Amino acid sequence: MNIERLAAILRQAAKDEIMPRFRRLDEGDIRTKTGAFDLVTEADENAERVITAAINAHSPDTVVIGEEAVAANPALLMWKFDDRTVIYVDPVDGTYNFAAGLPLFAVMAAVVQNGETVAGVIYDPMGDDFMMTERGCGTWQVFPDGRRVRQKFADPVALFDMGGLASVSYLPEATRPQILGNLAKVKMFANYRCAGHEYRMAAGGHVHFLMYNKLMPWDHVAGELMMREAGAYTARFDGSGYNASHTDGGLLVAPDKGSWEALRHEVFTV
Missing domain, CATH: 3.30.540.10 (Fructose-1,6-Bisphosphatase, subunit A, domain 1)
Structure with missing residues (x-):
């Protein structure tokens, strides 16, 4: 088809x-x-x-x-x-x-x-x-x-100038408070409770990062490919690639590998 x-x-x-x-x-x-x-x-x-x-x-x-x-x-x-x-x-x-x-x-x-x-x-x-x-x-x-x-993903900027979308509701209770505190290191973050529109925004270059913890294929398989094809760097929290078989392990999207590593080290880590 x-x-x-x-x-x-x-x-x-x-x-x-x-x-x-x-x-x-x-x-x-x-x-x-x-x-x-x-x-x-x-x-x-x-x-x-x-x-x-x-x-x-x-x-x-x-x-x-x-x-x-x-x-x-x-x-x-x-x-x-x-x-x-x-x-x-x-x-x-x-x-x-x-x-x-x-x-x-x-x-x-x-x-x-x-x-x-x-x-x-x-x-x-x-x-x-x-x-x-x-x-x-x-x-x-x-x-x-x-x-x-x-569509083109956003260009890299400094960490404190980044604005992005982060789904924090599925983070483990033990780590959620620290990650929420770490998000003060970026310019802005939001969550629209609709991965489809979040991926659409990101594809158009309107945000610098996306973060998801729970990964159901119908929510993320299409969007993750769109991010890569729009020029973004995507990886699970451990640095490995994402595919449809993954339902956990998190997903972090950024303009390039350097931005991804800065976000992972400074914000989405405990």
């Missing part, structure tokens, strides 16, 4: 299943999964079902692994598909925002072949545009009229 077809599938699902429910959810349409900030709605479930069916119709041999399918059957993440094309799907990234009526959510998909990420799409239903990437081809913002703008 080519990336344009995949993008069209995400867009159609958003128009049919997600946007008609935005700010129109009834109380019974929102349910808690693991906690008060981990929600699922009818929009998530219906959109994933539609996306999965459309991908399977066009590419029957492709394995589709969606966030809600894994929530129902966690063993899906343990299965090995080394000889198959796998598409990871996040039907509504930023469900907490979506359920709260905040217009900051995305639809994401990533294509993995032989364990390597080869393509990714992040669609913004509110802006009706895409961030798209293919391995070796750069990262592009693509508009409905076909206009394409190549």
